[in-house]
Amino acid sequence: MSVVELKNVTKRFGSLTAVQQASFSLEKGKILSLLGPSGCGKTTTLRMIAGFEEPTEGDILIAGQSMLGKRPYERNVGLLFQDYALFPHLNVEQNIAYGLKRRRYARSEIGNRVSEMLNLVQLSGFENRRPLQLSGGQQQRVALARALATSPEVVLLDEPLSALDAKLRQELRIELKQILSTVDATTIIVTHDQEEAMSLGDTLVVMSEGRIAQIGAPTEVYRNPRTKFVAEFIGRSNWLSGKLGQPNGEGLCEFTLAGNLSISVPDPEIHAESYEVCIRPERIRTNSNFGHQAGCINQLRGAVRNVAHLGADIHLVAELDNGCMVTVSEQFTGQALDHCGNTISLAFRPSDCIVVAASS
Numbered sequence: 213m214s215v216v217e218l219k220n221v222t223k224r225f226g227s228l229t230a231v232q233q234a235s236f237s238l239e240k241g242k243i244l245s246l247l248g249p250s251g252c253g254k255t256t257t258l259r260m261i262a263g264f265e266e267p268t269e270g271d272i273l274i275a276g277q278s279m280l281g282k283r284p285y286e287r288n289v290g291l292l293f294q295d296y297a298l299f300p301h302l303n304v305e306q307n308i309a310y311g312l313k314r315r316r317y318a319r320s321e322i323g324n325r326v327s328e329m330l331n332l333v334q335l336s337g338f339e340n341r342r343p344l345q346l347s348g349g350q351q352q353r354v355a356l357a358r359a360l361a362t363s364p365e366v367v368l369l370d371e372p373l374s375a376l377d378a379k380l381r382q383e384l385r386i387e388l389k390q391i392l393s394t395v396d397a398t399t400i401i402v403t404h405d406q407e408e409a410m411s412l413g414d415t416l417v418v419m420s421e422g423r424i425a426q427i428g429a430p431t432e433v434y435r436n437p438r439t440k441f442v443a444e445f446i447g448r449s450n451w452l453s454g455k456l457g458q459p460n461g462e463g464l465c466e467f468t469l470a471g472n473l474s475i476s477v478p479d480p481e482i483h484a485e486s487y488e489v490c491i492r493p494e495r496i497r498t499n500s501n502f503g504h505q506a507g508c509i510n511q512l513r514g515a516v517r518n519v520a521h522l523g524a525d526i527h528l529v530a531e532l533d534n535g536c537m538v539t540v541s542e543q544f545t546g547q548a549l550d551h552c553g554n555t556i557s558l559a560f561r562p563s564d565c566i567v568v569a570a571s572s
């Protein structure tokens with residue numbers, strides 16, 4: 213059974229529709245990442261689940277029960293909000309105990325629970341510190357401990373790592389995943405960082421302007437984005453415009469690019485006035501590494517315009533004969549490279565081509 217379920221939830225603020233017909237469900241112990249640009253309705257969705265906003269339409273169920281009309285404290289939900297603040301005048305122990313006290317846990321139980329939580333987030337010994345005496349990462353861990361302390365049925369985390377710098381963010385991301393799996397928390401995590409969303413979530417929900425643009429396993433959404441918005445929002449992409457031909461009976465269509473170049477792409481089985489093709493930079497092989505790759509029947513010639521070494525990876529930009537720029541990302545093998553000005557062959561499989569309706 214789903215622990216959380218949204219059924220056609222809409223939220224309007226006056227004439228603005230912040231969330232429109234959102235539906236998803238989440239099983240026990242799973243993590244759902246809610247990803248989307250600023251203002252797309254992520255926080256509003258969480259606030260409705262927590263009970264700080266009522267849906268204008270639709271229903272929200274927790275453990276099979278409708279939450280309509282239920283106050284926040286009547287819902288078994290743990291929160292870490294975007295604008296979260298630890299109580300500055302309370303020490304770490306008191307911050308974590310806050311929800312337990314409000315729920316009238318016995319004093320001894322509060323003590324046990326707090327030390328359990330401190331252990332979990334590896335902050336034992338920090339009981340008496342005030343928030344200002346902690347680093348950003350430590351504060352974040354206290355906030356997480358506070359959200360988890362009451363063993364909530366649903367844990368809602370709104371941009372839990374956004375205040376941290378890139379390196380700490382990555383470390384804490386791994387830690388966060390471990391902590392959530394240790395307590396088997398059913399979690400909805402909001403982020404506008406696609407890497408975070410993909411690495412943390414069992415399910416990924418991509419939102420755009422209040423609507424769910426796509427929902428699925430992260431790798432599935434990455435491989436098969438249904439729209440240009442989703443493809444662009446998740447990962448880097450090369451876009452080729454052209455004209456889609458008829459299916460050839462084997463599930464492929466010819467896609468004719470400017471300059472009379474042509475590639476084979478999967479039959480999109482969607483109807484649109486015009487189409488665009490997305491190819492992920494890491495799916496393209498160059499001279500040096502495609503020879504032995506089967507199925508790379510698409511081959512385009514390109515002139516190398518830029519080469520950037522990024523540690524383990526190399527990014528190069530090549531200009532096709534029709535003037536279109538294509539980015540390729542490959543693993544650095546330590547071998548001689550394609551230099552600027554060289555002509556190279558870019559090879560990729562039809563299955564590496566994602567065909568979507570062109571945005572108007």
Ligand SMILES: Nc1ncnc2c1ncn2[C@@H]1O[C@H](COP(=O)(O)OP(=O)(O)OP(=O)(O)O)[C@@H](O)[C@H]1O
Nearest residue numbers: 225228230249250251252253254255256257294404
């Ligand atoms: N209480 C409110 N009254 C009126 N409009 C609101 C209210 N809360 C949110 N909105 C509007 O609803 C839309 C969605 O806001 P929301 O906070 O859910 O976005 P978000 O996806 O969390 O964005 P961000 O990534 O910037 O945090 C925005 O246009 C916002 O201005």
Ligand SMILES: [Mg+2]
Nearest residue numbers: 254255256294
């Ligand atoms: Mg928000």
